[in-house]
Amino acid sequence: MNKMNDMLQIKSVRGNRIETQGVMVTPLSKAIVVNLPIGGFVWNRPVGIEVEKDQQIKRIPIIDVTLIAQLGIIAFGMFLTIAFWLIGRKKLGNIKKGV
Amino acid sequence: MTEGIKLISESIPSQDKANELMEQLIAVADTKSVYSDPVESGEYMVLTASEVRVGIGFGFGGGAGLEANEGQTDQDQESLPSGGYGGGGGGGGGGVALGRPVAAIEIGPQGVRVEPIVDPTKIAIAFFTTLVSMFAMMSRMKRGMRRM
Numbered sequence: 001m002n003k004m005n006d007m008l009q010i011k012s013v014r015g016n017r018i019e020t021q022g023v024m025v026t027p028l029s030k031a032i033v034v035n036l037p038i039g040g041f042v043w044n045r046p047v048g049i050e051v052e053k054d055q056q057i058k059r060i061p062i063i064d065v066t067l068i069a070q071l072g073i074i075a076f077g078m079f080l081t082i083a084f085w086l087i088g089r090k091k092l093g094n095i096k097k098g099v
Numbered sequence: 100m101t102e103g104i105k106l107i108s109e110s111i112p113s114q115d116k117a118n119e120l121m122e123q124l125i126a127v128a129d130t131k132s133v134y135s136d137p138v139e140s141g142e143y144m145v146l147t148a149s150e151v152r153v154g155i156g157f158g159f160g161g162g163a164g165l166e167a168n169e170g171q172t173d174q175d176q177e178s179l180p181s182g183g184y185g186g187g188g189g190g191g192g193g194g195v196a197l198g199r200p201v202a203a204i205e206i207g208p209q210g211v212r213v214e215p216i217v218d219p220t221k222i223a224i225a226f227f228t229t230l231v232s233m234f235a236m237m238s239r240m241k242r243g244m245r246r247m
Contacts (some may be wrong), residue, residue, distance in 0.1 A: 015130030019139055020206055022143045027204075028149070035121065039156030039192070042127045046134065046148035046201055051211045060211065062148050062202045066218040070225040078228035081236050091213035092244055 009033040012047075024052040028059075117157055120192075127153045137206075144206040147216075152197045161188025 015027035031044040048061040126132075137146040163186025199221075205212045 027134040029130045029133045040152040045150040065215045
């Protein structure tokens with residue numbers, strides 16, 4: 001289990017605070033680290049910022065619009081392909097039955 | 100003779116160098132690689148947030164050996180003088196690093212704003228790739244149905 005943990009790590013990292021105009025901003029990121037004996041891979045992405053003003057802490061998420069759009073297009077394309085395949089099978093079944 | 104073997108084994112790449120490389124890779128997992136240094140302009144402060152992907156792969160190997168004299172066994176080679184020794188080692192590797200801006204963070208008198216950065220080229224590539232894959236799949240399905 002420990003070996004597995006060494007190989008795959010998911011880290012939530014808090015960056016250094018930035019202070020300006022009475023606002024304290026802390027950047028937050030999430031990193032996926034894959035550590036293999038023949039190499040490795042790191043995927044680090046911003047997840048949001050923590051804004052501290054007047055002793056109130058607010059978390060603003062950072063949304064990756066490009067990634068969401070890409071995944072949405074691929075998912076929609078797969079859905080359409082499967083839907084057309086199912087319709088085609090149904091039509092073929094009806095033709096064979098003579099309906 | 101033993102010094103010769105030591106010299107050869109030192110010349111062969113070791114796991115230590117690979118570990119050093121891996122430590123440098125893990126350093127990418129820090130927030131400093133994702134968020135830029137803030138830039139001040141008048142009352143505003145701006146910093147960018149980017150997605151970073153880094154991957155590396157490597158491999159190495161090596162070997163050394165002694166020239167065996169006639170009638171000399173492997174165990175004798177350490178103690179008895181032989182004709183000579185030789186060895187070699189080598190390694191190779193490759194890597195890729197990708198970065199893409201995700202959002203711009205603006206800190207101003209009105210407060211903090213997160214402005215997403217959209218990459219239309221990537222979206223267009225995903226759209227056309229999906230479209231081509233769909234048509235290819237559908238034409239294969241049509242051909243398969245015609246055969247039935």
